[in-house]
Amino acid sequence: MSLGYIVVNALGVLDDPNAVPAAAAQLVQTSDQLTVSERTLADAHASGVTAINVTLGYTMGDFPPYEHTLREIETWDTIIRTHPQDLMRVGAARDIAEAGRQGKIGIIYGFQNAAAVEDRPERVAAFAGLGVRVIQLTYNQANQIGDGSTAPENRGLTPLGHEVVAALNEHRLMVDLSHSGERTCLEATRASRRPVSVNHTGCRALVDLPRNKTDEELRLVAAGGGFVGIYFMPFLNASGHATARDVVEHIAHAVNVCGEDHVGIGTDGTITAIDDLDAYRDRLAEHVAQRQAAGAAAAGERSDTFPFVADLRGVGQFRELARLLEQRGYSSTRIEKILGRNFCTYAKEVWGK
Template sequence: MVVWEQHCCLPLDPDADVDALWRYAESGASFVSVNVGYAPHDVAATIRVLSGFRRKLFARPDRYVLARTAEDVRAAKATGRLAVAFDLEDTNPLGGRVDLVRTYYDLGVRTMLLTYNQRNAAGSGCHDETDGGLTEFGREVVAEMNRVGMVVDTAHCSYRTSMDVFAASAAPVVVSHTAARAVYDDARNVRDDQMLACAATGGVVGINGVGMFLGANDASTEALVRHVEHAVELIGWEHVGLGLDFCFDQVDAELAANPELFPASYSQWDRLEFIEPERLPAITATLLDRGHAPEAVAGILGGNFLRVAEKVWR
């Protein structure tokens, strides 16, 4: 079984300890997508982070495989290594240039979301007061991502922007790390019709492990499973996955450095709770204990995101 983590965050520093990712491998994961830039980052800052992460991954070929294809993920699993790809949380790192989609793809970025919380050149974010939807630039970005094989992601997007993306994309779209608004009402969580529209593209809704989105800072396995089961009942297990959004010691620094990106709700707890990589076996066991078929659990734990990669990555 391929266990697939669709989104995690290392400190966005070229010298960050990339070997921290090995915690995923030790917990049974086969693949992890690592964020390399988001809304505050321009092209130069993003390239510096990408360069630093790539250098450190290539220095440990005994542990890591930079995944260019879905077959690379399978090969990494077969050889006891961890497959790694990158993602971008926002289109700001494009610097307004659609042609940079191909550049980032060639450097290992396999997923990019259109907006991060607030409006940018591509569309509106989930915390904007006015929802303007996908812009013409955003449509050009989606078309180019479809062309080169980069997965389109609507996590952090506004309602209208996400629905516009689902309609515009010619390839499966994912919501890489979110939760069900019907289970816990937070602006970062997606509504049922957004889940249905995502599934209609052939895509996957990844449930995150961030306590403030699962419940009142509740990062228990049971809280995550409540969101997973709501999604499974609504759109079928074939369209549900995990994007735990585990952050390696960087949340407080980002909140302090970029307060304009985050509403006050992000700071209402002394410490944000996260589901850590080591919880993957417990999540698997809980789903099986609650009567989910092994085939369904295998899909949720990784098979569904792998299917999207097989269809979209070039």
């Protein structure tokens, strides 16, 4: 069901969170645990989304990063082959528009941690050949490439990190700086020969949490022609109980800092809504405790806050956001850019047409 716009979720989840209740309490949900059900697909189509950057590969947990990542790529290849009428893999910017024309959901392969590269930057070429189009340098913790947002040292990009950024540039993969520490973000942005992105974040000027980006980071990313996606996450409100209005405020701030040509959305959540929020709330405390014990939780994660925006979820989330942006006085052209056109423009710069 078309919204009238291309809608690109720069970081999202294609899954039915109601299918396996235990999944919400697991430390890590891997691709082979996802349930891409008929409801999942129907909801995605009904939402109007055109393409989603899905997380695959190693993010955190007790897995061998490289081997686990290869298995996850195979899993997503199988998912797409199993649903050829509904899904197509995005390899170039033009594939996003083509997915829209064919009435399919474009699937963008992305990592949320470059740990699987290990100490071998040449693996970037192999991942590109397997269809990966986005590599986020770090998760919340430090890795061999740089410090994440929870690493207290804030050490920045390592010498190996510089090599990895160069390899990502060479093979035309997006350098995603979501979850990175401030110095890592700034140094990687300056080191990159191509525009970089922060596919899912908030604005630290509004809520001072490490997962949100400072104005300096936002401005530098935009100045280089990059992209910033605002998430639908609790970090958008100091109370942890973020609302749709908070999403709009962070988008508005990002537009003021970056300009309207560099801001979009990366929800970091599903389209299919959780049906039983009370049961989910009961499992959430265990999930948060596990992440904290593993050192992977972000500052602001709490057992009494949902990891999504409760009044901006389900199949109507993109329409509701468009309505709120219109209510704020945004033109249809600006709304179109935020919902997906800006990501497409950025993708052309990095991936080519």
